Amino acid sequence: xxxxxxxxxxxxxxxxxxxxxxxxxxxxxxxxxxxxxxxxxxxxxxxxxxxxxxxxxxxxxxxxxxxxxxxxxxxxxxxxxxxxxxxxxxxxxxxxxxxxxxxxxxxxxxxxxx
Amino acid sequence: xxxxxxxxxxxxxxxxxxxxxxxxxxxxxxxxxxxxxxxxxxxxxxxxxxxxxxxxxxxxxxxxxxxxxxxxxxxxxxxxxxxxxxxxxxxxxxxxxxxxxxxxxxxxxxxxx
Numbered sequence: 001x002x003x004x005x006x007x008x009x010x011x012x013x014x015x016x017x018x019x020x021x022x023x024x025x026x027x028x029x030x031x032x033x034x035x036x037x038x039x040x041x042x043x044x045x046x047x048x049x050x051x052x053x054x055x056x057x058x059x060x061x062x063x064x065x066x067x068x069x070x071x072x073x074x075x076x077x078x079x080x081x082x083x084x085x086x087x088x089x090x091x092x093x094x095x096x097x098x099x100x101x102x103x104x105x106x107x108x109x110x111x112x113x114x
Numbered sequence: 115x116x117x118x119x120x121x122x123x124x125x126x127x128x129x130x131x132x133x134x135x136x137x138x139x140x141x142x143x144x145x146x147x148x149x150x151x152x153x154x155x156x157x158x159x160x161x162x163x164x165x166x167x168x169x170x171x172x173x174x175x176x177x178x179x180x181x182x183x184x185x186x187x188x189x190x191x192x193x194x195x196x197x198x199x200x201x202x203x204x205x206x207x208x209x210x211x212x213x214x215x216x217x218x219x220x221x222x223x224x225x226x227x
Contacts, residue, residue: 031213034214039152042220043221044157046215046216049215088157101162102208104156104157106156
């Protein structure tokens with residue numbers, strides 16, 4: 001089992017619909033969670049972070065965190081063609097020595113269909 | 115706003131050459147990272163550093179080496195480039211304490227002929 005797991009996709013969503021991206025993680029000690037967007041040929045860009053259980057909204061983006069079930073999700077409302085990208089989930093995982101290492105999932109490729 | 119710079123952006127070079135990819139950040143971040151990523155594939159951590167004179171190998175074995183003599187500078191070196199080194203190399207940095215996000219540079223796309 002991977003430490004941070006995402007469906008690789010591709011996930012196709014009609015323009016204007018809600019895109020839902022999911023991520024599960026293995027370390028119950030993780031306290032913060034990050035979503036990055038990566039356009040083809042570009043570097044990852046931080047778009048959302050969440051520290052507490054529940055929802056966090058920022059414009060068309062909502063991050064949802066459920067620590068008991070160890071999953072974090074990203075919802076994109078009113079999807080636009082410009083949202084077509086790969087979305088990476090990143091979670092700090094802790095080694096036996098207590099050092100945290102930000103671990104990235106493999107990413108979900110999202111395509112918004114006009 | 116993250117300020118992390120990578121040079122060159124693109125490099126096409128012949129087999130056997132020594133290459134240094136530069137990465138600098140102006141945020142005073144202690145942690146710095148190098149990732150390798152092939153098109154459409156996942157990120158692979160190849161080196162990281164938690165501060166000056168600290169370097170560690172990442173999850174993916176790499177023939178490259180790194181150094182951290184100054185906080186702001188984290189260069190990656192390939193002593194003898196091979197076609198298998200063709201890839202995109204991404205540098206990132208983050209603050210030392212707490213669960214902080216990483217901020218990425220624009221990357222260097224390396225092609226070895």
